[in-house]
Amino acid sequence: MIINNFRLYLSAALLGLSAVAWQSCSSPAEQAGGLPYLGERQLVQREVNGQQVTDTVYHRIPDFAFINQDSQVVTSLTVQDKVYVTDFFFTTCPTICPKMKSQMLRIYEAFEDDPRVMLLSHTIDPKHDTVAVLRDYADRLQVNSDKWQFVTGEKDSIYSIALQYMVSAMEDEEEPGGFVHSGAFVLVDQNRHVRGIYDGTDPAQVDRLLRDIPTLLPKKKKKDAGKN
Amino acid sequence: MLVKTKFLLYTASIVALLTLTRCFYSDKQNEGEQLYTQYCANCHMDDGSGLRNLIPPLAGADYLENHRDDLACIIQHGQTGNIVVNGKNYNQGMPGFEHLDAGQITNILNYVQTNFGNNNPRYSIQEVEKQLFKCRHLLEH
Numbered sequence: 001m002i003i004n005n006f007r008l009y010l011s012a013a014l015l016g017l018s019a020v021a022w023q024s025c026s027s028p029a030e031q032a033g034g035l036p037y038l039g040e041r042q043l044v045q046r047e048v049n050g051q052q053v054t055d056t057v058y059h060r061i062p063d064f065a066f067i068n069q070d071s072q073v074v075t076s077l078t079v080q081d082k083v084y085v086t087d088f089f090f091t092t093c094p095t096i097c098p099k100m101k102s103q104m105l106r107i108y109e110a111f112e113d114d115p116r117v118m119l120l121s122h123t124i125d126p127k128h129d130t131v132a133v134l135r136d137y138a139d140r141l142q143v144n145s146d147k148w149q150f151v152t153g154e155k156d157s158i159y160s161i162a163l164q165y166m167v168s169a170m171e172d173e174e175e176p177g178g179f180v181h182s183g184a185f186v187l188v189d190q191n192r193h194v195r196g197i198y199d200g201t202d203p204a205q206v207d208r209l210l211r212d213i214p215t216l217l218p219k220k221k222k223k224d225a226g227k228n
Numbered sequence: 229m230l231v232k233t234k235f236l237l238y239t240a241s242i243v244a245l246l247t248l249t250r251c252f253y254s255d256k257q258n259e260g261e262q263l264y265t266q267y268c269a270n271c272h273m274d275d276g277s278g279l280r281n282l283i284p285p286l287a288g289a290d291y292l293e294n295h296r297d298d299l300a301c302i303i304q305h306g307q308t309g310n311i312v313v314n315g316k317n318y319n320q321g322m323p324g325f326e327h328l329d330a331g332q333i334t335n336i337l338n339y340v341q342t343n344f345g346n347n348n349p350r351y352s353i354q355e356v357e358k359q360l361f362k363c364r365h366l367l368e369h
Contacts (some may be wrong), residue, residue: 019343024313094323098271098279105280140281176323 034215035187035195039166061164061192066122066151069134074120075148076192083216084118085209086186087200088162090125091137094176096183100200108148110210116217119148124159124169124179126152131228133147138171166197185209189216260339263332267325267342277346282320284313287344296348300333300359305366326367330357 039059045052063076080217084106089097104119111117123129129137134150141148152158165188169181187196187209196212198205265274271283278285286292291298291313306324310317334356341348361363 015317092321094271096270099269099273099282102273102279135281142280 002005008042012033021149022198035189037195038197039088059164061161061188061194064157066153066157067131068145068151069131069138070145071131072145074151078149079118079120079188079192081190082116082118083213084120084188085192085213086120086122086165086190087184088122088158088165088167088181090122090123090179090181091126091129091133093179093181094178095186096201100183100185103200103206104148105141105143107141107185107210107213111213112147114217116146117213121148122158122161122164123150123151123152124181126155126158134205165194187212187216256357257334260337261334261343263328264339266337267328271322276340276346281318282335284311284318286340288346289313292341292346292348296305297359299337300330300351300356301363301366303336304360305326305363307361324366330360333360346356 033206037058041059042057044057046057047053047054063075065073065075068074068224085104087100089100089106091097101121106123107117108119123134131152131153134152138145138148138150159169164184165184167182167184167186169179172180183199183201185198185200186194189195189199195216196209198209200206238281268286272278272286273283276286276289278287284291291311302322304324304326306322308321310319312318330353334351334353337356338350340346341350
């Protein structure tokens with residue numbers, strides 16, 4: 001439901017913004033401005049030189065701490081200054097997860113050599129998906145933990161951070177595998193603002209995500225262009 | 229301009245959907261493909277390629293020939309434990325599909341055995357029923 005609304009919002013916004021982006025892509029200030037800021041926003045009044053100004057404060061992912069497949073702690077610092085794509089899954093998921101993972105692999109491969117981009121997959125079944133289970137899963141996917149973190153933690157912290165990413169995740173015995181969850185991929189920018197939500201089981205939406213990620217990355221300076 | 233594009237997009241997708249559903253349901257021969265898409269493609273992928281070392285492939289899998297007589301039971305009851313497909317180990321666990329009947333399983337198996345580049349003999353429903361008889365004790369109800 002929520003996702004659907006966002007998708008609508010997103011596609012409408014994207015259509016509108018693409019026209020704007022067309023003209024402004026040469027200016028570096030607009031470079032990061034192509035994608036909308038998703039989530040609730042607050043207007044904050046402050047005084048500058050005796051004048052009242054209103055700032056818009058965008059929804060921001062709060063600090064977090066989880067454990068990854070190498071038993072390392074992964075926190076908000078791990079993703080500091082990075083663009084990251086995040087999702088919620090569980091290793092024994094009988095439904096959409098393998099498809100999500102095969103699509104996530106496309107992102108992994110596209111940005112494998114770009115340290116400015118990371119992937120963060122949360123298990124929503126921490127009871128089963130221990131560090132050892134996540135380790136095995138990542139090994140079988142043949143991915144590197146610097147680039148793609150699989151994390152587990154307290155169930156409540158995982159479910160509450162899912163809400164912050166605007167993704168549904170909860171236990172439900174009626175559902176196949178015992179959990180309700182969405183196949184969403186959430187695109188988060190360097191300041192932990194949510195900039196896009198995509199259906200991770202739909203290759204066409206993942207195509208769009210692959211095009212959207214670079215718009216959030218700072219343009220490389222001429223002299224660095226040869227590196228990386 | 230915006231409204232027009234959106235309207236066009238929606239119309240186009242509705243037309244596409246209608247066309248798709250029409251050809252899905254009008255052709256009974258495609259039951260195997262339909263069921264595969266519904267129950268198996270999430271894991272084994274639309275093209276049967278599987279997922280790295282997590283989910284074994286069906287495309288070009290030697291397992292389909294070597295274990296031909298076990299396949300109906302694997303679909304009905306799932307599979308756990310280590311297996312080797314094309315020389316690689318897999319150990320992830322596949323859920324069973326107890327609600328599928330012998331006819332549906334036959335259609336799925338025939339789809340798998342003759343697509344994704346596979347060219348193996350088809351099953352008769354009698355053959356599948358015989359296989360399922362061997363593992364009927366696993367049925368929960």
